[in-house]
Amino acid sequence: MSESHVVPDQQIYIVDDDEALRDSLVWMLESSGYTVSAFDSAEAFLAAYRETFSGCLVLDVRMPGMSGLELFEELGRRRCTLPVIFITGHGDVPMAVSALKKGAVDFIEKPFGDQEMLRLIAQCLEQERASRSKRKLEADTARRLEHLTQRxxxxxxxxxxxKLNKQIADVLGISIKTVEVHRARVMEKMGAHSLAELVQHVVTVEPAALGR
Structure with missing residues (x-):
């Protein structure tokens, strides 16, 4: 992978008690231009975890102490948005499939090839970037909605x-010109350049708005 595909603020977080596998993954990913943080237990990762973590998590299913699945469920309770790839042994596949149903991105069986892991990593990072952009848009839209007047x-x-301007005027008992003024202010405050963009932004935050 070329470094041009690597986003500086995204990291790969590896949680695996197998030191040899952990070191091998770190070397392979850093050689591909990624920033990597590795942990030898789920407990160590939880102690370091912050909501600001960005990138993806490569997580062994079976570890001493807190298992990978238990960590995954705990992160879910904390509303962690990091995409998760599970590393599994053959006997752990049913557990990994269960994790997929709960929101994990994928699992990879040992032994695995570098290219297969890199493909999954790239997929996760793209998903995380898209998800982060969506959350940012939703937060921005919600903030803008709060600055609208009641009218x-x-x-x-x-x-x-x-509704068309004339229909809005009839419903609210105001002139069409007043509607036009309010409409222009709404577009400006919402940062929308078209009606389609305005609708798209609002329904991402308030899906029920379409049914009003």
Whole structure:
């Protein structure tokens, strides 16, 4: 993998009690341009974990103490958004499949090839970037919605409902020109350049808005 595909603020977090495998993964991933942090136990990772972690987690299913699955479930309770790839032995496949049903991205069986792991890593990082962008857009939209006046919010709801300016004016008992002024302010405050963009932004935060 070329370093041009590596995003500086994303890291690969490896949690595995097998020192040889851990060191091998670290060497392979760092050679491919990634920043890597490795932990020998689930407990060690949890002690270091911060909500600001970005990238993906490569996690062994079976470890002494807290297992990989138990760590995965604990991270879920903490609303961790890191995509997770499980490393499994042959006998652990049913557990890995169970983890997939709970939101893990994939699992990889030992022994595995470098290219297979790199492919999964790239997939996870792309997913995490897209997910982060979506969360950022949702937070920005929610913040912008809070800055609308009550009348602007009423106009917005009617716009989302597909009402024309004349219909909005009739519903709210105001002039069409006043509707146009409010509509322009709504577009400006929401940072939208088109009606389609406005609707798309709002329904990501408030899906029920379309049904109003």
């Amino acid at each position: 602007e919010r009423e106009v917005l709801d009617l716009i989302i409902a597909g």
